[in-house]
Amino acid sequence: MRIRFEEWLEEQEIDIEANDLFKESIICYKASGYRAALLFSFLGFQTIIKHRVINSKPAKDYSEGVWNHLKKELRNDDKWDKLIFDTIQNKKKPIFNLTEDLREQYLFWKNRRNDCAHAKGNTISYPHVEGFWLFIQSNLAKFVINGGMKFILQEIRNHFDPARTPIGTPVEPIIRQIPFTIEKIDYNDFLLELKDFSLKQQSKSVYKIFDKNIANMWYQLFSLQDSYCEIIVNFLVKELSFCLVVIRRKPEIVQYFYNKETFIRMLWKKDFSVSDDYKAFIELLRHNLIHKSQLSEAFDHVFSTLDTVVFDEDAWWLEVDEGINDLDKLVLLENGFFTKFNTIAFESERIVYNFNWANRNKDLIIYYIKHFGLNETVVTAINNALTASNPPFKLRDELTYFYKQTQQQLELHIEISEKNSLNIPKMLIGLRTE
Template identity: 90%
Template sequence: MRIRFEEWLDEQEIDIEANDLFKESIICYKASAYRAALLFSFLGFQTIIKHRVINSKPAKDYPEGEWNQLKKELLNDDKWDKLIIEAIQSKKKPIFNLTEDLREQYLFWKNRRNDCAHAKGNTISYPHVEGFWLFIQSNLAKFVVNGGMKFILQEIGNHFDPARTPIGTPVEPIIRQIPFTIEKIDYNDFLLELKDFSLKHQSKSVYKIFDRNIANMWFQLFSLQDSYCEIIVGFLVKELSFCLEVIRRQPEIVQYFYNKETFIRMLWKKDFSISNDYKAFIEMLRHNLIPKSQLSEAFDHMFNTLDTEFFDEDAWWLQIKENENDGINDLDKLVLIEKGFFTRFNTIAFENEKIAYNFKWGNRNKELIIYYINHFGLNKTVVTAINNALTASNPPFKLRDELTYFYKQNQQQLELHIEISEKNSLSVPKILIGLRD
């Protein structure tokens, strides 16, 4: 039967030497040889630290010559274990950024290792082995040269390097290490470094598009403790342009800004500018982030500002979409209905006939108009507005082309449109008559 420590090991990138020692430790544990289990586990831990030092650039305050000498001595089988212990306990010239409490915990487990190695009188049983494994799981990421922040950033860099990590590998195991690795006081500095990494990763893209996997990594940061979430919200609010790029690729993030009313208003009022911003807008509606008193204003602003390719259900890019964030889905539709979005659109577009007298407005909302017809049907009000738009002296030509293509592909809707027109003594535009098969 596999134990939890084995599953944790599988998620780590541990060198073969250390991994073999941990496997021997697990074998001994399952055979109730607890002294041997603890001894091999401690050696595995020490081996990881040794390799981290050997593979690292010089620690702070260490000249390159002195650092190279230390790495050379760590290759000596008779010296390396003692050198690692001294390095961890050193306060005058520390290699690792450790708290006093963590040093004391390490010293405790070093002494328990000595109990095992020298057959001292202290009893060693399974709780000791399991306790040390918990210590490793909680603190391994802190035992890195120059501190845990650098370690996490290196892990993230490796994760997004396709030569090291297969694309699609979950980033969550790295994110879960953050509370054990980075102190809250240093978290804002970490986010600055992560932002720089994210932008550099973006710049390597041929199309300079913000990477969806990078955006998902930022989304996963919100799975941490509330205190860490508060810090990241505060950070992103100050980094508005960067935050907008993340939100565009991972719209669900907006839900965590529920207590940032000004920020939310600025997003939809000032910063939303492309069609796919509708997805983040719907997330705002889903989580009640826009006050009810501002909904009509918000809807009007979206109609007046954003093109509506987002609502195009026949768009070619929907056939190759990456995930559900591309285009409107049924749950989005329900949110928009419940909040009164389509009711407001019907009032402006059809009852007030804005599609007929506002050239730019009609063209901008052409896909939304087709979506409305498809999902809510035709009636006298809708048909009247469409007829007036198509027969206007200066018709919105993009909307006209969209409507003619739609009716050409949907003869049933075309016939219904003509039937409603004739029933209500409305003049049918010639362009529609010519579309009949």
């Protein structure tokens, strides 16, 4: 039978040494060996604290030399346990930001550990073990190194400094330290500092483009515990302009706003305005974040608002992950995107009657022809658009280039026109090659 503490343990970023001690304590607990269970659990807790100090930069008011000496002492098997206790109880030069109440609770459990280790007269039973586990679950995140926020921010600055860190080095190891170095109460302040740093990095860019690696760092923040995720979601909802910048460089982030219905609707209805937003729009569809009753409205809105260059499969300037891939196409198909487009563009002939709409959707029109083929409805709408008194010139040029490159499609277009007695634009006849 699994117990709650086991499930909680699996969700934590805990080193192997401490994790093994906790697993052994769980085995003892299930076998009713409560003294051993509490003893191993306390050693597991102490081990976590030890590794936090060893893996951290100097705490506030500690010099590099003093801190390195402390870390050396913590590697001594005969000294480290007592040294952790003394460090936690140190009020004159604290390493951890702890309240007096938390220190007293820690002292209580340290004394109960001694009852187990030295076979003292106090009875130790399952409530003690479960109580200590609750203490760990409630307070582990509070044992963070003094000055932890400053440390993490400096680690991030160093990470994005190419003189210090090779480009492409994973940022995840730094992100994983956040729960151990920044208390939740300070996390919003940390995000504000991180936002300022991110925007400064953008200003350093030659083209003022937001760095994809910076966007990925924000994405990695969502890999932390749910309570941290909730804070960052609420932060980004309030920092809308910055949120949009991040989303455009890392569209997958939108999945974490699943419980922000108003935000999601405003995103596609009001804030999406550039071609890059198509990728974020597809992520909304992928995660079912747009209610089915709003899909038709949403499709019509993006057709009328967003440029469709992401559908241009020959656009050399698009990076691999910026265009529409097969999985994106499947998501659009399953949600009726192309059916709606066919209805508006060809059946209702909006490409004929709306000059700007036709030009805006030129790449999507070519994409549709490539992937879904030509039929009488599509050919009729295209012919009418090209022979209109004011034809959409961008769409005309795109079709000209497409048919020059694909003579087979051109011949099919002309064949369908002739079969259905449609007026064939002269420009298409002129594109035929011998």
